[in-house]
Amino acid sequence: MKPKLLQVKDLHVHFKTYAGIVQAVRGVSFELYEGETLAIVGESGSGKSVTSNALMKLIPQPPGIYAGGEILFNGRDIIPLSDKEMAKIRGNDIAMIFQDPMTSLNPTMKIGKQITEVILQHKAASRSDAKERAMELLNLVGIPFPEKRYKQYPHELSGGMRQRIVIAIALAANPKLLIADEPTTALDVTIQAQILELMKDIQKRSNTSIIFITHDLGVVANVADRVAVMYAGQIVEYGTVNEIFYNPKHPYTWGLLGSMPDLSNSSDELLRTIPGSPPNLIHPPVGDAFAPRNEFAMAIDYEAEPPMFQVSPTHFAKTWLLHPDAPKIDVPQVVQQRIDRYVKEGEA
Amino acid sequence: MLQYIVKRLVYILLALFLIITATFFLMRLAPGSPFASERDFPPQIEEQLNAKYGLDNPWYIQYKDYLIDSVTFDFGESMKYKGRSTNDIIAESFPISLTLGMQAMLIAIGFGILLGVISALYHNKAPDYVSTIIAVLGISVPSFILAGLLQYYLAYEFKIFPVSGWKGYVYSILPSLAIAFTHMGFISKLTRSSMLEQNNSEYVKMARAKGLSKWKVVFKHSLRNALLPVVTYLGPLAAGVITGSFIIEQIFAIPGLGRHFVTSITNRDYTVIMGTTVFYSIILLFAVFIVDILYSIIDPRIKLKGAKKS
Numbered sequence: 001m002k003p004k005l006l007q008v009k010d011l012h013v014h015f016k017t018y019a020g021i022v023q024a025v026r027g028v029s030f031e032l033y034e035g036e037t038l039a040i041v042g043e044s045g046s047g048k049s050v051t052s053n054a055l056m057k058l059i060p061q062p063p064g065i066y067a068g069g070e071i072l073f074n075g076r077d078i079i080p081l082s083d084k085e086m087a088k089i090r091g092n093d094i095a096m097i098f099q100d101p102m103t104s105l106n107p108t109m110k111i112g113k114q115i116t117e118v119i120l121q122h123k124a125a126s127r128s129d130a131k132e133r134a135m136e137l138l139n140l141v142g143i144p145f146p147e148k149r150y151k152q153y154p155h156e157l158s159g160g161m162r163q164r165i166v167i168a169i170a171l172a173a174n175p176k177l178l179i180a181d182e183p184t185t186a187l188d189v190t191i192q193a194q195i196l197e198l199m200k201d202i203q204k205r206s207n208t209s210i211i212f213i214t215h216d217l218g219v220v221a222n223v224a225d226r227v228a229v230m231y232a233g234q235i236v237e238y239g240t241v242n243e244i245f246y247n248p249k250h251p252y253t254w255g256l257l258g259s260m261p262d263l264s265n266s267s268d269e270l271l272r273t274i275p276g277s278p279p280n281l282i283h284p285p286v287g288d289a290f291a292p293r294n295e296f297a298m299a300i301d302y303e304a305e306p307p308m309f310q311v312s313p314t315h316f317a318k319t320w321l322l323h324p325d326a327p328k329i330d331v332p333q334v335v336q337q338r339i340d341r342y343v344k345e346g347e348a
Numbered sequence: 349m350l351q352y353i354v355k356r357l358v359y360i361l362l363a364l365f366l367i368i369t370a371t372f373f374l375m376r377l378a379p380g381s382p383f384a385s386e387r388d389f390p391p392q393i394e395e396q397l398n399a400k401y402g403l404d405n406p407w408y409i410q411y412k413d414y415l416i417d418s419v420t421f422d423f424g425e426s427m428k429y430k431g432r433s434t435n436d437i438i439a440e441s442f443p444i445s446l447t448l449g450m451q452a453m454l455i456a457i458g459f460g461i462l463l464g465v466i467s468a469l470y471h472n473k474a475p476d477y478v479s480t481i482i483a484v485l486g487i488s489v490p491s492f493i494l495a496g497l498l499q500y501y502l503a504y505e506f507k508i509f510p511v512s513g514w515k516g517y518v519y520s521i522l523p524s525l526a527i528a529f530t531h532m533g534f535i536s537k538l539t540r541s542s543m544l545e546q547n548n549s550e551y552v553k554m555a556r557a558k559g560l561s562k563w564k565v566v567f568k569h570s571l572r573n574a575l576l577p578v579v580t581y582l583g584p585l586a587a588g589v590i591t592g593s594f595i596i597e598q599i600f601a602i603p604g605l606g607r608h609f610v611t612s613i614t615n616r617d618y619t620v621i622m623g624t625t626v627f628y629s630i631i632l633l634f635a636v637f638i639v640d641i642l643y644s645i646i647d648p649r650i651k652l653k654g655a656k657k658s
Contacts, residue, residue: 056557083562091559098557103550108572108647117568118558153648169558 002033005176005209006055011069013047013054016062020282024050026233027069032177035207039220039241041256042230045278048213051230052179055211056094057086073177092122095175099182101162105154111165112150118172137168141198160191164198171202178203181213196223217260221245221342226314229253232279232289238308239315245342248331249309249317251294258335272334288320296321296329356640360633367629368418368622372411375621382427382616401427401618414622423623428615434623437608442627444514445597445604449589451524456531456585461578463532464539465566468574471544479536486533495526495599512601523600527593531585535578542577546570572646579642586635590628 013025025047032038040048053059055071057078070077078089098104106114115137116130125133131150138146141164154162163183170178180199184192200223203210212223220227220241227244229237229252237250248254255274276293279285285292291301300320309322320326331339383389383397398404401424402413417423423434463479470476502522503511509522546552547570555569594606605624612620644650 058553058556087559087561089559090557096554096557098550098554100550104554106551106555106569106573107649109569117560121559155649166554169554173559 002035004031005034005074006032006211007070007072008051008055009070009072011051011054011071012067013050013059014065014067016065017282021065023067023281023284024233025054026281026284028230028233028235029069030228030235030238032209032211034176034209035203036225037203037210037212037223039212039214039224039227040230041214041217041220041227043215043256043278045281046230047233048215048230049181050233052096052181052211052213055177055179056090056096057081058090058096088122091118091175092173093175094177094179095170095173097163097166097170097178097180097183100186101159101166102186104166105162107154109153110150111152111154111157115165115169115172118169122173133172134168137171138165140171140202141165141168142194143168159187160194163187163191163195167195167198167202171206171208174206175208177209177211179211179213182215183212184216184219185214192219199223217256229256232284233281234289234318236290236319237317239311239317243312243315246339247311247315248335248339249311249315249322250290250319251296251321252290253317254332254335255293257338258332260338262338288318290319298326353641356637360630360637363633364418364626364629368415368626369411371622371625372414375616375618376407378616380616382618403618417619417622418626421626423619423626426617426620428612428617428620434619437620438605438623438627441603441605441608444602445590445593445606448520448523448527448593448597448602448604449586451520452527452531452589452593453585455524455528456535456589457578457582459528460532460535461539461571461575463536465543465571467536467540468543468547469562469566471547476540480540483533483536483540486529486531487537488533489529491526491530492595492599494529495523495596498522498526499599512599514600514602519600519602523593523596523602526596526599527589531588535581535585538577538581539574542574543570546574576643576647579639579646582642583632583636583639587632590631 008028008030011025011028012023015022015024028047028051030038040051042048050059054066055073059066066079069079071079073089073093078086081089105111112131112134115134116127119125119130119133120127123130134150135146138149143149143161143164149157149161149165154165157165163186167183178199183199184195187195196219199210202208210223212220214220224241226240227238228235229244229250231252237244237248237253239247244253245257248257252274259272259274261271274293279289279292286305287303288294288297288301288306291297294301298320306318306320306323308316308318310316311322321329330336381398381403382401383394389397395404402410405413421435426432426434426437429437460483463483467476467479467483498509499511499522503509510519513519543566552565552570555565560568590606593604594610596602597604597606605627608620609624609628611617612624
């Protein structure tokens, strides 16, 4: 087994608002090994971004509160660390790629300076060393004419280019963990594919661990080793990418797989959706948070929160359907058809 | 860039022409004459005076004369203070107003930005409340009241500064403060809100994610972007400080240009009115021009029209 880089234990993150306390993350636990990619998927508001920001302690306090749990990075809990100590980890050991490259670069600072800034902050490097390293990075992320781009401002570059720059900045100090918060959402499909290739390539070279936050299951299948499905601030299913795609156990995962747009659908078929909307996390529901939207919900789903049932040594799901006494429910037909096709495509 | 500057200079000349024209006709429309306030003249003397200053000519000749005066920047002798040319009056009193104005602007900009940044960094905490109170006080207390208070406490009661007059550097401190306070309040509010806006933006979060400290993020990233609205305010600020200093100059008995600017109008001192107006206009037009150029230096996204494409 590869060494463990990150372990999150029962993380709770709350936000104080005028309406009440929003329990954005309610007991998230997962681990990450060196050189592996974990994808966190879920719809908007499921707590994926809060979780990823919490890992870097980028949640503003107030209104944010770390209400419980531990984040062990290399065995050390980073939650009690001061801002000063945290600054040594940010950008150096853990780096982040943000969602929107159009807004995540400083519009009034030259590209080169935005990259060298990280190197000068964390490494004992001279200005010329830093510049050399920045050039290397620009080459690595596939920016043509790095010498020219180095002196340009962000507005002179396209969206895809800017995201490459953001990746270059994230990689500048050779981080052990890269958190990518929907890095391809704001880009068009061809550029998405290029950026994903680039990230996979970088991971192969430098053995960086990646946490990939996304709501795009297509991207997940492409990049991830393991997948965590989040709903209402909790992880509801957790397993290797094959287990999640070929053998999903949670009705929410079924819903997500079923609602993926699919080119093989006939044109008069409507896109499938999961009915309803996520619960209000100021007053999280009793029992299973997904129950009101779940066509397979049972009486117990409204009364008690299901525990994590183990499906295989690496596969867990939080649904009463896995209880030995639960009625046997088959994966919905549409989803099963898709799974069969994935399996076939996987074998081919 | 050069093309842009030339274009702007042409506009400035055009604006000046319009200002001169408007001033000339407004001046003529106002009833009274430069000599009306004196004791009654025999009509012959008034005719002679009018002839001496060219006031007996038809309006278009006078208008032409004024245009020529303005272009050559020679406005002639004051009609009120015999033997003193308008240019002398400006040369004598403007350096005083300039010192005062510059000092006030430096205080307003420096402390305004500082207060604004502190406010934004400690958003909704004690330092924010303190600096917001200072800013609101600054905006709401008129400069003449502040001037009176400063004179009473700092000059009269505690005798730290002289009460009034203009005999050296210490004399400039109280009036500068009195002028600066209001503008400082404005700048502080502007900086605060625009810093808060910047702090919510992604690139500031990214700068934090790079591992930069709080203050490094402010000085290297957010402040420069937050200053754009403040720079916009600098044009009107220059106008306010230079022309608005009239009251303060009165209260502190400072022989600055502001006093001449206002008294020349009540005196119907045509030459001085024209001279000071043209002079102020030039300064303000250039202040706005410089602000526009500053913009493009601070924000590279702003390309001045006519600038070369890179």
